[in-house]
Amino acid sequence: MEQMILHCAHARYVWNLAVEQHAHWKPGRRNAPGFAEQCRQLTDARRGNEWLGSGNADVQQQALKDFAKAKSARFRLGFGEPTWRKRYRHEGFRVIGTDRVPEYQPDGAPRLNAKGKQVMGRSVVVQKINRRWAQVKVPGCGWVRFRLTRAELPSAKTFRISFRNGQWHVAFAVIPEAIAGPGTGEVVGIDRGVTITAALSDGRKLNCPQLTVKERAQIRKHQRRAARSARGSEAKAAEYTKVARLKAREANRRKDWCEKTSTMLARSFGLIRFEKLNIKSMTRSARGTVDRPGRQVRQKAGLNRAILAQGWGLLRRRTEHKAPGRVEDVPAPYTSLRCSACGWIDKNSRKSQAEFVCTLCGFTCNADENSANNVAAGQGGIPRPRRSAGAGGVTAATGRSSAREPQPSWVGIPLF
Numbered sequence: 001m002e003q004m005i006l007h008c009a010h011a012r013y014v015w016n017l018a019v020e021q022h023a024h025w026k027p028g029r030r031n032a033p034g035f036a037e038q039c040r041q042l043t044d045a046r047r048g049n050e051w052l053g054s055g056n057a058d059v060q061q062q063a064l065k066d067f068a069k070a071k072s073a074r075f076r077l078g079f080g081e082p083t084w085r086k087r088y089r090h091e092g093f094r095v096i097g098t099d100r101v102p103e104y105q106p107d108g109a110p111r112l113n114a115k116g117k118q119v120m121g122r123s124v125v126v127q128k129i130n131r132r133w134a135q136v137k138v139p140g141c142g143w144v145r146f147r148l149t150r151a152e153l154p155s156a157k158t159f160r161i162s163f164r165n166g167q168w169h170v171a172f173a174v175i176p177e178a179i180a181g182p183g184t185g186e187v188v189g190i191d192r193g194v195t196i197t198a199a200l201s202d203g204r205k206l207n208c209p210q211l212t213v214k215e216r217a218q219i220r221k222h223q224r225r226a227a228r229s230a231r232g233s234e235a236k237a238a239e240y241t242k243v244a245r246l247k248a249r250e251a252n253r254r255k256d257w258c259e260k261t262s263t264m265l266a267r268s269f270g271l272i273r274f275e276k277l278n279i280k281s282m283t284r285s286a287r288g289t290v291d292r293p294g295r296q297v298r299q300k301a302g303l304n305r306a307i308l309a310q311g312w313g314l315l316r317r318r319t320e321h322k323a324p325g326r327v328e329d330v331p332a333p334y335t336s337l338r339c340s341a342c343g344w345i346d347k348n349s350r351k352s353q354a355e356f357v358c359t360l361c362g363f364t365c366n367a368d369e370n371s372a373n374n375v376a377a378g379q380g381g382i383p384r385p386r387r388s389a390g391a392g393g394v395t396a397a398t399g400r401s402s403a404r405e406p407q408p409s410w411v412g413i414p415l416f
């Protein structure tokens, strides 16, 4: 355990050095050092710094490799520039496998080098202890036991150990195989909201698990105790750790739900349509629109919305990973106001949060299911009209997921 904390410290130190190097770089100068150059510098640094030199060279080099990957993926993945890692906040390190194993191509043929020799790759050393527990070799620590979350042992080249909220985690880097669709070409539309996390066009309503009332009360209790204890005291830190652990539980549940739901979607539908959400602006508006006084209220509203939004984004992302090429985005405006039977758009059709009755044809449906049907049909509505074109009089339809959802400034124009 002490050795693992030391690994974390070394990895963080090396990562932050790399961040600093790149932060000082300015256009016009020579290129900021790349991975190979940084590795050379690391070797020098290890000679000059006893503390660093006593650590594991592979762990430190992998931190540089992680940085290089983060740097090259900063635009593609939308995380932006890699930034500082903080003590207690971003603790973790990557370990590269030590077993030498022959590499194979996707079709099963052995991978050969230019001389016709079999290419050897690396693999992590894992062992199963029993049905629930396995162990993995960590440099300097020997065997480290971990709880199995899958039936079979992972075959990975690297793994990452992280330390969050007083818990150690190990994650193996495995590329998931795409899940084959049912082959029936069935299309599903998914409407994501706050009251119902995901409404499917086949009528199913899926809800992301939340914390129970009791767990929420526990969070408040620990927050209260933390507030009362002296500044900088051990008790205060302990109470905050408890709060963090409970909040982490919620995040874990949401992640688990997203994994299961996305697998189900990929397995049972040929084409999966999501309504296009601008989650970033929605979370921003949530923070801005609540102008009631009272700091907690505002924070909580903003935070809840932000967390929920992450769940939405994750569900969409994981579905795409599992069903590549079978996920589509449908523009969102008016999906909740448009009649899925005749195409009439009218804010009065939406009687309440749950009820939809078309003012033109009388089609009656659950409001979320109606939206999901529109998404499945690939019908969001038409582009947003200009505000100046005789707006006035039309207010927000109902308490929908976002106050920012564009509202029509005119009423009742059928779209056939």
Ligand SMILES: [Zn+2]
Binding pocket: 339, 340, 341, 342, 343, 344, 358, 359, 360, 361, 362, 363
């Ligand atoms: Zn209708």
